[in-house]
Each structure stands twice: as structure tokens, then as C-alpha cells.
Amino acid sequence: MNRIRLVVNGREREIEVEACKLLVHAVREDVGLTGTHVGCLTGDCGACTVLVDGASVKSCSVLAVQADGAEITTIEGVAGDDELHPVQRAFWDEFGFQCGYCLPGMLLTARELLDRMPDPDDDAIVQAINGNLCRCTGYGSILRSIRCAATRMAASGEPAEEAS
Amino acid sequence: MTVTTSGKAGVRAIGSPVRKADGPALLTGRGRFLDDYSLPGTRHAVVVRSELAHARIVDVDVRAAAASPGVVLVLTGEEAAAHAGPIPHFIEPAARGGRHADVRCLATGKVVYAGEPVAAVVAGTRREAEAAAALVRVEYERLPHVLDADAALEQDAPRLYEEWPDNVILHNHYGTGDVDAALAGADLVVSDTIRISRTTTAPIEPRGYLASWDDLDGTLTVYGSLQNPHQLRWMLATSLGLDETAIRVITARVGGSFGLKMQGHPEETLVCLLSKLTGAPVKWIEDRRECFMAGAREQVHRFTIGAMRDGRIVAVRDRIVANTGAVSAQAGWAMPNMSATTLASGYTVPNVRAELHVVVTNKPPLNAARGFGKDSAHFVMERMVDLVARGLGADPAEVRRKNFIPPDRFPYRTATGLNIDSGDYPGLLDKALRVLDYDALRLRQAELRAAGRHLGIGLAFELTPESADGPGSFVSGFDVTTVRMTMTGGVTVYTGVTSPGGGNDTGIAQIVSDELGVPLSWITVVQGDTERCPSGFGNFSGRSMVVGGGSAALAARDVRAKLAVVGARMLDVPVDEVKVADGRLRATGDGRSVPVPEVAAAVLTRAFAIANDVEPVLEATRAYKPGNIDHVPDERGRIQPYPTYSNCLHAAVVEVDPETGVTKLVDFVMAHDCGVIINPALVEGQAHGAIVMGLGAALSERLTYDADGRLTSDRFKTYLMPRAGDLPTIRLEHQVTPSPFTMYGNKGAGEAGVGGAQAAVANAVEDALAPFGVTVREVPLSPPAVLALIDEARTR
Numbered sequence: 001m002n003r004i005r006l007v008v009n010g011r012e013r014e015i016e017v018e019a020c021k022l023l024v025h026a027v028r029e030d031v032g033l034t035g036t037h038v039g040c041l042t043g044d045c046g047a048c049t050v051l052v053d054g055a056s057v058k059s060c061s062v063l064a065v066q067a068d069g070a071e072i073t074t075i076e077g078v079a080g081d082d083e084l085h086p087v088q089r090a091f092w093d094e095f096g097f098q099c100g101y102c103l104p105g106m107l108l109t110a111r112e113l114l115d116r117m118p119d120p121d122d123d124a125i126v127q128a129i130n131g132n133l134c135r136c137t138g139y140g141s142i143l144r145s146i147r148c149a150a151t152r153m154a155a156s157g158e159p160a161e162e163a164s
Numbered sequence: 165m166t167v168t169t170s171g172k173a174g175v176r177a178i179g180s181p182v183r184k185a186d187g188p189a190l191l192t193g194r195g196r197f198l199d200d201y202s203l204p205g206t207r208h209a210v211v212v213r214s215e216l217a218h219a220r221i222v223d224v225d226v227r228a229a230a231a232s233p234g235v236v237l238v239l240t241g242e243e244a245a246a247h248a249g250p251i252p253h254f255i256e257p258a259a260r261g262g263r264h265a266d267v268r269c270l271a272t273g274k275v276v277y278a279g280e281p282v283a284a285v286v287a288g289t290r291r292e293a294e295a296a297a298a299l300v301r302v303e304y305e306r307l308p309h310v311l312d313a314d315a316a317l318e319q320d321a322p323r324l325y326e327e328w329p330d331n332v333i334l335h336n337h338y339g340t341g342d343v344d345a346a347l348a349g350a351d352l353v354v355s356d357t358i359r360i361s362r363t364t365t366a367p368i369e370p371r372g373y374l375a376s377w378d379d380l381d382g383t384l385t386v387y388g389s390l391q392n393p394h395q396l397r398w399m400l401a402t403s404l405g406l407d408e409t410a411i412r413v414i415t416a417r418v419g420g421s422f423g424l425k426m427q428g429h430p431e432e433t434l435v436c437l438l439s440k441l442t443g444a445p446v447k448w449i450e451d452r453r454e455c456f457m458a459g460a461r462e463q464v465h466r467f468t469i470g471a472m473r474d475g476r477i478v479a480v481r482d483r484i485v486a487n488t489g490a491v492s493a494q495a496g497w498a499m500p501n502m503s504a505t506t507l508a509s510g511y512t513v514p515n516v517r518a519e520l521h522v523v524v525t526n527k528p529p530l531n532a533a534r535g536f537g538k539d540s541a542h543f544v545m546e547r548m549v550d551l552v553a554r555g556l557g558a559d560p561a562e563v564r565r566k567n568f569i570p571p572d573r574f575p576y577r578t579a580t581g582l583n584i585d586s587g588d589y590p591g592l593l594d595k596a597l598r599v600l601d602y603d604a605l606r607l608r609q610a611e612l613r614a615a616g617r618h619l620g621i622g623l624a625f626e627l628t629p630e631s632a633d634g635p636g637s638f639v640s641g642f643d644v645t646t647v648r649m650t651m652t653g654g655v656t657v658y659t660g661v662t663s664p665g666g667g668n669d670t671g672i673a674q675i676v677s678d679e680l681g682v683p684l685s686w687i688t689v690v691q692g693d694t695e696r697c698p699s700g701f702g703n704f705s706g707r708s709m710v711v712g713g714g715s716a717a718l719a720a721r722d723v724r725a726k727l728a729v730v731g732a733r734m735l736d737v738p739v740d741e742v743k744v745a746d747g748r749l750r751a752t753g754d755g756r757s758v759p760v761p762e763v764a765a766a767v768l769t770r771a772f773a774i775a776n777d778v779e780p781v782l783e784a785t786r787a788y789k790p791g792n793i794d795h796v797p798d799e800r801g802r803i804q805p806y807p808t809y810s811n812c813l814h815a816a817v818v819e820v821d822p823e824t825g826v827t828k829l830v831d832f833v834m835a836h837d838c839g840v841i842i843n844p845a846l847v848e849g850q851a852h853g854a855i856v857m858g859l860g861a862a863l864s865e866r867l868t869y870d871a872d873g874r875l876t877s878d879r880f881k882t883y884l885m886p887r888a889g890d891l892p893t894i895r896l897e898h899q900v901t902p903s904p905f906t907m908y909g910n911k912g913a914g915e916a917g918v919g920g921a922q923a924a925v926a927n928a929v930e931d932a933l934a935p936f937g938v939t940v941r942e943v944p945l946s947p948p949a950v951l952a953l954i955d956e957a958r959t960r
Contacts, residue, residue: 034200035193044880075193092187099665100190101369101419138852139888
């Protein structure tokens with residue numbers, strides 16, 4: 001067993017994991033945050049996407065021990081204390097999800113995109129989520145949601161990382 | 165967190181794009197899917213599956229597996245058979261004139277497909293169970309196998325079920341009229357063969373179950389990612405020999421389903437049995453490879469169509485061979501039945517004859533899938549219409565217009581017996597062509613063609629019979645809802661329909677809000693629990709808003725009527741002079757009002773005073789049965805299992821690169837008519853999802869097997885579902901032709917798109933490659949398939 005330290009959604013966690021444990025399983029089982037979903041375990045669907053030190057990562061393709069010392073953001077950490085993040089609100093308003101299973105990956109990918117590119121064009125949005133599969137929406141409403149979030153965040157003048 | 169789901173005061177909820185009620189939970193990671201449930205002491209199961217497509221099981225050696233660390237139980241088929249009987253079929257083939265085969269949770273005697281469960285391991289962790297499963301040694305005696313349906317029809321083909329005389333689970337004839345005479349008199353006769361490849365539903369969340377047997381009181385609680393909790397309870401009671409009342413089935417939040425999670429899967433009975441045998445809660449989560457085993461469709465159509473010079477189609481003959489794989493207790497085998505029945509779609513073809521062979525092979529079973537066979541009918545019918553247009557040198561849009569059932573001829577009985585409720589198909593065509601700017605697009609196509617570029621335009625009509633009822637089965641055309649108001653005015657709606665993610669819970673809340681006259685924020689919808697919800701039938705066949713919504717409306721009206729009696733007394737006006745809206749009960753005369761919670765409190769706390777002689781129950785349970793379902797066979801033996809028929813017209817614009825074979829989707833338009841819309845945003849979401857599923861089947865999705873019948877497309881890297889970058893902006897146009905046979909005139913949404921999108925793209929690719937003279941006979945139109953089409957045309 002290996003003892004690792006993670007800062008998950010701003011809270012320091014120390015967990016013991018087997019060397020072969022995937023980050024997604026550590027987040028779900030050892031940290032106890034089940035909002036991150038397993039869809040394929042082959043790095044293809046993106047449902048397990050989390051932010052590791054601010055970068056979107058498919059957490060099924062990383063060992064937990066590789067993330068030792070990292071800051072992790074999961075879907076549970078996207079909202080502020082008492083209100084949804086603009087990206088979350090936009091996904092709700094624009095029907096950017098149906099069953100919600102791919103949603104953690106979509107939200108965190110969108111959040112990372114807007115953190116580094118506050119005014120992405122359509123190509124950049126498509127490119128950002130091209131690694132995330134959704135079987136319900138056909139993607140149109142997801143693209144609309146991200147565009148809507150970008151527009152609102154620009155209008156409110158808040159940089160993305162402070163909007164939460 | 166402050167969240168509201170309510171619309172604005174005074175605005176009718178029905179017809180509004182109300183946001184999904186589960187938004188706050190799902191957006192913050194609090195949606196509880198099956199793998200998120202955890203009971204104390206939960207053990208984990210892994211299924212050992214056959215590696216051979218057809219073989220006798222000689223021996224299952226579990227000794228090494230049983231001795232593996234953490235292992236609690238290793239169960240073989242023989243042992244399972246001592247504790248559990250066959251799984252009853254969702255739709256019993258024998259009751260439909262077909263052949264029965266027993267299906268068990270673990271194979272006994274022999275296996276009939278690669279992937280069939282042969283043993284199960286239960287261990288403390290999933291990893292321990294996986295490690296032990298690899299140690300189970302199964303000795304097989306290999307039998308000859310057959311994967312192709314035509315080959316399985318041969319006299320000397322290997323037989324899957326020795327008690328059957330052949331490999332045909334269902335053989336049937338459909339339709340009426342004199343096809344031979346009509347073809348003999350036709351100006352144009354086209355015959356060809358069309359193949360529809362095997363695809364799958366592939367929701368992002370695979371299946372999963374968590375069963376907990378309570379040894380003390382002999383009860384079983386099952387959590388599952390599933391669509392039909394009450395049917396599953398019946399199925400488990402039958403296979404496990406328990407009383408239905410001893411079983412509680414709870415539907416977790418479902419991460420997409422598309423038919424996959426209708427019941428009948430072996431693991432449902434298996435996981436429950438494992439819990440019973442180990443005395444511990446047992447969880448099984450399907451992995452992605454296992455999920456890819458479920459087939460959605462695989463058919464071959466050998467057709468002949470006849471038309472007159474003016475474009476009128478006079479006859480269709482179709483010989484359908486459907487490959488259903490091995491028999492499962494799920495409903496997949498029945499889908500091709502609807503492929504035959506849905507011919508000739510929304511066209512006035514007087515002579516239609518279809519012959520259907522549903523054939524078992526050593527592929528994994530078909531499972532119910534969005535479209536339920538209707539999709540394949542449209543793919544073939546719309547290809548046929550285009551081939552007629554091509555043969556006549558006519559515009560495909562005009563050939564469709566010529567043959568559409570005219571709007572003034574509804575209800576219209578088709579040659580196969582469907583009684584289509586209503587529609588305006590020329591109206592849909594007009595809308596689609598206008599949005600497309602069809603004439604200008606044809607000019608543009610000609611310009612590009614002159615410049616050596618290959619733009620193609622494909623049209624496809626799609627008729628979607630919805631909200632089915634199958635007599636004597638649990639495919640039910642009605643459902644049941646309870647509306648209950650608390651003393652403080654809070655409303656809980658318990659309904660028999662379930663939501664795999666599309667949002668019908670929100671739609672039902674909208675209906676209750678309007679019918680009861682209270683804000684949406686007061687309403688909670690509870691679904692998918694056999695202990696809490698009335699006995700109903702869950703989700704399939706676009707039924708949830710038709711019958712879930714209809715029954716919720718009736719129940720809400722009953723509760724409102726009681727509020728009105730007591731509220732009118734409180735305002736001292738006659739009962740027909742009050743209205744309930746926005747959470748207040750108002751006198752229509754002078755506008756005085758009283759809050760609904762005060763009226764509710766009066767009913768429940770002043771039952772012997774102001775509510776005297778009113779039965780003090782603020783609760784109603786009602787069933788809703790739509791019209792137009794008729795199971796009495798007509799003089800030609802035809803029944804009518806659908807109340808209502810959604811319809812739409814698809815237009816795909818593609819550009820094909822003949823050098824690479826790559827088809828680029830340039831534009832896609834769907835003009836859609838599902839009658840009155842309860843929530844336009846949710847309907848559009850369903851339509852987009854179904855279209856994109858159809859686009860995947862048209863261009864890239866295909867389940868593949870090696871010569872031994874083992875699945876080779878077992879991950880998203882080899883089974884190519886559309887990604888965001890593969891798609892154009894899909895444009896939707898609504899047309900509303902109310903159904904005369906449902907509560908609000910709504911028709912059911914969610915299935916339309918799968919078949920039409922495939923057909924529109926296939927027609928567009930053929931149109932794009934018209935200079936080469938190709939004929940599209942198969943999907944998916946992957947780049948190699950397109951190149952092969954061009955090569956074939958060049959060498960002809």
C-alpha cells in the first residue's frame with residue numbers, strides 16, 4: 001500500500017492505495033466522491049475527467065500514485081458554496097445534459113477550456129470536448145452551453161477561475 | 165444552494181422549456197447512479213463468459229478460483245440451475261407464434277454465443293473477483309457455429325437449439341393486396357438487397373445491479389440501472405421462485421439506456437441469486453466490453469418495389485432476414501416484427517407483402533434498442549423510394565409528396581394494419597425543403613459537381629409508432645400515477661413510468677403543475693421504485709409522456725376537484741366559481757383567494773367541520789389508457805397496437821471525397837411532428853440524440869466479430885460513435901398535428917431519428933456519388949465502404 005496526499009476540491013486528503021489503483025477509483029472509493037463516473041476505463045469516453053493541477057485528465061488513465069501531491073478538482077468542487085458555477089448554470093439553462101453520466105467530464109473539460117481561453121471560437125470548443133462521448137444529446141446543446149457560459153462570464157467581467 | 169425549477173407565475177408550464185428537475189443534483193455530482201450505491205458488507209461479482217460461440221460444456225473447474233484471495237463464492241451453471249429456474253421472456257416468442265427457448269442466468273450443458281455467462285465469482289473486491297474469474301477453467305467440446313443469418317437458414321446449418329427443427333425463432337407474413345398483379349402492371353420495377361449492420365446502443369453508463377437478500381425476513385431488495393422495475397420484479401419472482409411481494413426493485417439514476425436496460429438480462433437473476441447464496445449484498449457492474457455485446461439491429465432486406473410513370477408506388481414486396489443472435493429473455497428478438505409491420509411507412513402503397521424470418525445465430529443476442537425495428541423499416545423504405553425516383557428520373561422530394569398519405573385521410577389504415585392517427589406529411593416536407601433552401605441547394609450541387617466536388621442531398625421520411633401495447637405481455641399501453649398532497653401543500657407524484665435520462669419526470673411535473681394549479685417548485689416526481697410507485701411499466705416505446713403524463717393529469721384533476729370543494733366553502737362561493745392556479749384557489753367572481761396549503765390543511769384537519777362529507781384524502785391514483793389501440797383482429801387478421809404515430813422528415817447534406825471515401829456531414833435538418841409538445845427543449849434534446857445515434861449507424865458504427873464469433877469491436881476505439889467534431893449543427897423544425905387519441909394530443913418523442921438519419925445519409929451519399937452511378941446497399945458508409953462502392957460502380 002502507498003500513502004499519498006491529494007488536495008481534492010481544496011481539501012487536503014491522505015489516502016492509502018495499492019500501486020495499481022487508478023485515480024478514478026481512488027477518487028470514488030477512497031476519497032468518497034462518486035460524482036466522477038467510470039464509462040470505459042480505456043481513456044475513450046471522458047466521463048471520468050477531473051482536473052489535476054488545473055489540467056483536464058481522464059482519471060481512468062492515471063494511477064492514483066502518479067497524482068501524489070496534486071490538486072484535484074472534481075465535479076463536486078466546481079460550484080461555489082451557495083451557487084452554481086457559470087458553466088454549470090449554462091449547462092442547466094441550455095439543456096447541456098440529459099442522463100448526466102458524461103456531465104462531470106463535460107463540465108470539467110469546459111471549465112478548463114474557459115480558464116485558459118475565455119472567449120473560445122466554435123472550433124476550440126469542439127476540439128476541447130472531442131475526447132468526451134455523450135450518447136444522449138448529440139452534442140449541439142453542449143456546445144451551446146459552453147458558448148453561453150463564455151458569453152456570460154465575459155459579460156460579468158469575471159475571470160473564470162474567480163467565478164466559482 | 166439556492167435553486168428553483170419553477171417557471172414564471174401565471175405562465176402555463178405545459179409547452180414551456182422548463183429546465184430539468186434533476187439539474188442541481190447532476191450538475192454538482194450528487195446524482196446517485198448504480199455504482200454510487202454502497203451497502204455495508206457489499207461483495208463484488210464478476211461473470212466468467214464463454215470464449216466459444218458454440219460448444220458443449222464438459223467441465224467447469226473452479227478449485228483454483230475458489231482458493232483465490234478474497235473469494236466468497238464461485239458459482240457454476242449447474243449449481244445455479246439448482247437454485248434458479250429459467251428467466252421468463254419479456255415478450256414470450258411462443259405466445260407470438262414463435263419458438264421458445266429456455267434462458268438461464270448461467271449456461272448449463274452448452275453455450276450458444278461467445279460471451280455467454282458460464283460461471284460467476286463473488287469476492288470482497290472487484291479486483292479479487294476479476295483475478296479469480298481468470299482462474300476458472302472451463303473445458304469445452306467445440307461445436308460448429310453459424311454467425312450469418314442466411315447461412316443459419318440453410319438446411320444443414322449448425323442448430324443452436326436442438327429441440328427446434330431449424331434456427332428460426334419467428335416466421336411471419338405481413339401485409340395485404342395483390343403484389344404480383346400490381347408489379348406486373350407497374351411501369352418501373354426495382355429489386356435489390358439492402359443490409360443493415362449490427363450496431364449497439366452503448367449508453368455511457370453500462371448496466372449494473374446491486375442485490376441484497378435479507379435472510380431474516382426472506383426479502384430481496386434490488387437496485388439497478390434499469391427501465392422497468394415492476395416487470396423485473398415479476399421476472400425475478402418467477403426465476404427465483406419468490407413471491408413478488410417479497411421483492412423490492414429500486415431504479416437508480418440511469419445513465420442512458422436506449423432500450424438496453426429493459427429487463428431480461430441474465431445478470432439480473434444472477435446477482436440476486438449470488439446475494440441469496442452468500443448472504444451479503446452483491447454488486448455487479450458491467451464493463452464496457454460486456455456492454456458492447458448487446459446488439460441493436462442486423463437485417464437483410466430483399467425487396468421489389470413497383471411504381472407508375474407518374475411516381476405512384478403501387479407495390480412493395482420485402483423478404484426480411486433478421487439476425488437476432490442467440491435467444492435472450494430480453495425483448496430484442498421481437499424488434500424485426502416491427503420492421504415488417506412499419507412498411508410501407510407513411511405512404512399510400514395499396515399492395516404490401518413482407519415475409520420475415522427472425523433467425524438465431526451464434527452471435528450475442530439482440531437487445532431492445534431505440535427504434536425497436538421501426539428504424540430498419542425506414543432505412544429500407546426510404547432507400548426504395550429514392551431508387552424509384554432514380555429509376556423514373558424524378559425528384560425524390562416529389563416522389564415522396566406523390567405517395568404521402570394525404571392529411572385529410574387520417575386515421576389511415578396501412579396495408580400492414582397500423583391505424584395512423586394523424587399527420588401532415590407534405591407539411592413536413594415543405595418545412596424541410598424551405599429550411600434547406602432546396603432549389604438553391606440543387607443548383608449549388610450542380611455547380612460543385614461541374615467543379616469535380618460531390619455534394620449530395622438525401623431525404624427520408626420516418627414514421628414512429630409510439631406507446632405500444634402487446635396483449636398478454638408487459639408491453640403495456642397504459643400506465644398509472646399517484647398524486648399526493650401534504651398538509652402544507654407539497655405535492656409528490658409517484659408514477660409507473662421511469663426516466664433513463666430524457667427528462668420525462670420534468671415533463672410530468674409540468675403537467676401536474678398546470679392541472680393541479682400549483683407552482684412547479686412544489687412538485688417532486690418519484691419514479692422507479694416498486695414499493696413507492698403504483699404498479700406500472702416503466703420506460704419504452706415513447707410512452708412516458710403519453711401514459712405517464714396522461715395518468716398524472718387525471719390524478720391531479722381528482723386532487724384539484726377536492727381542493728375546489730373545500731376551497732369554495734372557505735370562500736363561500738359555489739364550487740364551479742373557483743379556479744386553482746399558481747398555488748392559490750380563487751373565486752372567479754371577485755378574485756378573493758386562499759392559498760392552496762390552507763385548503764389542504766382544511767381538508768386534512770377539519771374533516772368534521774368545513775370539510776365535512778368530503779372524503780379526507782388528498783391523493784388520487786389513476787390509470788390512463790389512450791385510444792386507437794385495437795387487439796381484435798380485423799378481417800385480414802391485423803391488430804393495431806399503437807395509439808399514436810410521431811413522424812418526421814430528415815434532410816442530410818453531405819460531401820463525399822471519392823479519393824479518400826470520407827463522407828462529411830455538411831448540414832442536417834429534421835422537420836418533426838410529435839403532436840402537442842409538453843416541453844420543447846426536452847423533445848429537441850431527444851430528437852438530437854436519436855439523430856446522432858442514426859448518423860453513427862449510417863457512417864461509422866458497426867459491431868464486428870472474428871470468424872470464431874468473438875466480438876472484436878469491444879471498445880470505443882473500435883466501435884466508433886460520433887464525437888462533437890463529426891457533426892454539423894443539426895436544425896430542427898416543429899410541426900404540431902395533435903393526436904386525437906391522447907390526453908394532450910401529444911404523440912411520444914425519443915425514437916424518431918435513428919432510422920431516418922441512416923436513410924437520409926445513405927440517400928445523400930448515393931446522390932453525391934451519382935456521377936459514378938453507385939447504389940448504396942449497406943450501412944455504415946465508412947470510408948472503405950464508400951471506396952468499395954465507387955470501385956464496384958467503375959468496374960461494372
